[in-house]
Amino acid sequence: MTKVEKTTLIERLSADFKGSNAIAICDYKGLSVKELEALRQSARESNAKVQVIKNTLATIALKNSGIEGLDLKDNNIFVWSEDQISLAKIICKFSSSINGKLVIKSGYFEGVIVDLKHIEAVSKLPSKEELIGMLLSIWTAPARYFVTGLDNLRKQKEAE
Template sequence: MTKSEKTQIIESLTIEFKESNAIAVCDYKGLSVKDLESFRVAVRPLGIKVQVVKNTLASIALKNAGADGLEFRDTNIFIWGEDQISLAKAISKFAENSAGKFVIKMGFFEGNVVDTKHIELVSKMPSRDELLGMLLSVWTGPARYFVTALDNLRKQKEEN
């Protein structure tokens, strides 16, 4: 890899990392290319990007993006996206199904370095769509009860 190629990779990763709210670093030792590719395809609709990058290049790009405090050893795969809940859910689910071959190491969520426990807790939170569904249910509750009461009143008057 030439120096200009490395510079180009660093610049593009810096831009990507600056625009993301969540970055996860995982170990993928033992996974097949087929498994990694199926993971990439599964998370692409969620706006999550997955890439294997050399540790030195990723370290420089993360520092340029303002994500300091992450240290890398061994094999790493970098996963990033806008929504930290969907990212945490995706990597936690994949880690469960990979039989120990895919291990979550650390992350950088909204400007803070986080450990695996934090990522697991975030993965158990309801997603944006689930929260909107809960909110919609709360908002429509009074109207639903009002309609049910009117229907019961109508039935009662029909019986009399």
């Protein structure tokens, strides 16, 4: 890579990291190219980005975007998104589907450095769509119970 290419990459990554609410750093040793492409595909479906980045370039990009304190060692693959719940779900689901070959090292969720346990806990939360469905169910419950009561009253009157 030339110096110009590195500078361009750092600028793009800095902008991406600033615009994301969630960044996960994983170890990808032992993953085949086919498995990495499957991870990229599932990430694309959830508007997340996946990229293998050299640690020195990643450190500079993270520092430029105001993120410090992440320990980058060995081989790292970075996954980032605006939605931390979907990001955590993608990573944990993918890791379990390939028998743990993708090892979650750490992450950065909304200004806080997080560990594996936090990412796994976030992955178990309901998604935004599930929460909206729960809320709609609660809002429609009174009307549903009213209609059920009227129907029961009608059946009772017909039986008499």
